[in-house]
Amino acid sequence: MTYCAAIHVNDGLVFIADSRTNAGVDQVSTYSKMHEFGVPGERQFVLLSAGNLGTTQAVLASIRKDLEDADAEVSLATVSDLPAAAEYIGQLSLAEQRKYVTSGGHTAGFDPQVSFILGGQVAGREPGIYLIYPQGNYITTSQTTRFLQIGESKYGKPILDRIIRADTSLADAARCALVSMDSTMRSNLTVGPPIEVQIYTADRMSLGPRIVLADDHPYLREIRQGWDENIREAFKNMPPLRPSLFKSDDNS
Amino acid sequence: MTYCAAIHVNDGLVFIADSRTNAGVDQVSTYSKMHEFGVPGERQFVLLSAGNLGTTQAVLASIRKDLEDADAEVSLATVSDLPAAAEYIGQLSLAEQRKYVTSGGHTAGFDPQVSFILGGQVAGREPGIYLIYPQGNYITTSQTTRFLQIGESKYGKPILDRIIRADTSLADAARCALVSMDSTMRSNLTVGPPIEVQIYTADRMSLGPRIVLADDHPYLREIRQGWDENIREAFKNMPPLRPSLFKSDDNS
Numbered sequence: 001m002t003y004c005a006a007i008h009v010n011d012g013l014v015f016i017a018d019s020r021t022n023a024g025v026d027q028v029s030t031y032s033k034m035h036e037f038g039v040p041g042e043r044q045f046v047l048l049s050a051g052n053l054g055t056t057q058a059v060l061a062s063i064r065k066d067l068e069d070a071d072a073e074v075s076l077a078t079v080s081d082l083p084a085a086a087e088y089i090g091q092l093s094l095a096e097q098r099k100y101v102t103s104g105g106h107t108a109g110f111d112p113q114v115s116f117i118l119g120g121q122v123a124g125r126e127p128g129i130y131l132i133y134p135q136g137n138y139i140t141t142s143q144t145t146r147f148l149q150i151g152e153s154k155y156g157k158p159i160l161d162r163i164i165r166a167d168t169s170l171a172d173a174a175r176c177a178l179v180s181m182d183s184t185m186r187s188n189l190t191v192g193p194p195i196e197v198q199i200y201t202a203d204r205m206s207l208g209p210r211i212v213l214a215d216d217h218p219y220l221r222e223i224r225q226g227w228d229e230n231i232r233e234a235f236k237n238m239p240p241l242r243p244s245l246f247k248s249d250d251n252s
Numbered sequence: 253m254t255y256c257a258a259i260h261v262n263d264g265l266v267f268i269a270d271s272r273t274n275a276g277v278d279q280v281s282t283y284s285k286m287h288e289f290g291v292p293g294e295r296q297f298v299l300l301s302a303g304n305l306g307t308t309q310a311v312l313a314s315i316r317k318d319l320e321d322a323d324a325e326v327s328l329a330t331v332s333d334l335p336a337a338a339e340y341i342g343q344l345s346l347a348e349q350r351k352y353v354t355s356g357g358h359t360a361g362f363d364p365q366v367s368f369i370l371g372g373q374v375a376g377r378e379p380g381i382y383l384i385y386p387q388g389n390y391i392t393t394s395q396t397t398r399f400l401q402i403g404e405s406k407y408g409k410p411i412l413d414r415i416i417r418a419d420t421s422l423a424d425a426a427r428c429a430l431v432s433m434d435s436t437m438r439s440n441l442t443v444g445p446p447i448e449v450q451i452y453t454a455d456r457m458s459l460g461p462r463i464v465l466a467d468d469h470p471y472l473r474e475i476r477q478g479w480d481e482n483i484r485e486a487f488k489n490m491p492p493l494r495p496s497l498f499k500s501d502d503n504s
Contacts, residue, residue: 235482241426
């Protein structure tokens with residue numbers, strides 16, 4: 001499986017992805033699930049993917065082919081805004097998946113579906129993030145829900161729910177994304193390092209180098225141990241059970 | 253949906269369940285998902301359920317009918333141990349579900365499946381907990397995995413993974429179960445109070461009163477606020493991002 005998330009705060013965007021891919025139990029590999037496209041100064045996109053690796057790679061190939069083709073009807077170099085980019089990628093994904101649907105409506109013995117998160121900014125527009133479903137439709141964030149997740153999203157949701165607000169700083173959002181990833185890796189072995197993080201500062205129109213944390217990276221170890229210790233400490237501070245909690249007192 | 257969990261520590265067993273049931277979007281009700289059976293001094297069982305309410309109630313009715321029938325081939329009053337009790341309940345569940353499977357193998361437009369957690373002790377045997385799948389088969393805990401979950405289990409798994417060990421006290425296990433439930437309720441609106449907790453002390457062969465916490469119960473509020481504050485505090489203590497994390501330094 002996979003865990004990817006994107007966070008949209010006032011200062012910009014944060015993207016995080018694990019890198020573990022498996023096709024069958026004995027074929028576990030490492031592939032980056034974070035892809036960057038853009039024209040520095042004009043437009044920047046980050047695309048995260050969760051699902052079938054074949055469909056993902058085919059969609060990426062189509063995006064690159066259209067970018068290189070000056071006559072392409074649509075491409076990430078020409079879309080007017082983020083929703084148009086999400087629509088474009090959703091249609092590429094659907095077209096690829098349809099190759100594997102038989103006449104009866106069933107796929108050829110495997111699941112070709114992929115979910116994407118697309119984020120970034122087109123000059124003159126607001127930055128944003130979109131979740132593109134396998135069905136090709138897409139949603140964005142709201143004022144109260146500032147993050148989107150794909151893949152094994154439940155283990156890491158509680159910490160994002162508690163911490164992320166519109167005015168959270170980019171550094172805190174990135175740190176929270178790492179804690180969310182750590183909780184997911186701890187509870188689900190199919191999500192694993194290297195962990196990739198990309199931070200996009202609003203209106204900068206360019207992407208810096210991404211953070212890549214291998215399993216033995218000191219910072220990932222610090223996050224892992226530090227969070228474990230802090231959670232245990234937090235747990236110790238919780239109010240103890242009281243005899244009055246039981247309906248009658250004879251069990252205290 | 254539902255969230256139920258059971259924890260098996262050296263000192264005994266802890267059970268927790270939410271009480272929200274929904275059949276369609278506009279029919280949200282409250283039903284206890286925690287059921288107790290036993291003969292004080294001889295055997296005690298606690299059964300937690302997640303899934304179709306019709307199947308659950310039919311299984312409960314069968315268990316009670318067999319308990320009242322002195323000639324019943326098998327009942328919770330006569331099973332020799334916990335695995336036999338799990339086998340018995342698994343077969344009751346399967347028999348009930350089969351009523352709604354048509355000849356083509358498909359169910360009649362709804363999902364009759366139920367998952368159960370059965371825990372307790374038969375005199376002369378060790379206490380234990382079993383997860384009974386909708387297919388009727390079942391699993392128990394291991395020395396390293398001391399808890400079982402059914403329903404919306406992922407949100408609340410990280411805290412159990414971090415805290416629960418064989419030597420965790422019953423009071424700490426119950427507190428941890430409440431924190432796990434709180435994280436689940438915060439991230440998933442279909443899980444809700446009243447929250448029920450039952451604690452079984454090993455070899456006591458009887459059950460005391462259970463803890464029942466309504467939404468506005470002061471202790472549930474304390475857990476909710478306390479955990480929220482403690483998690484935010486724990487997050488503040490996490491190591492900050494460092495410029496050296498980026499591959500080159502021009503983004504720091």
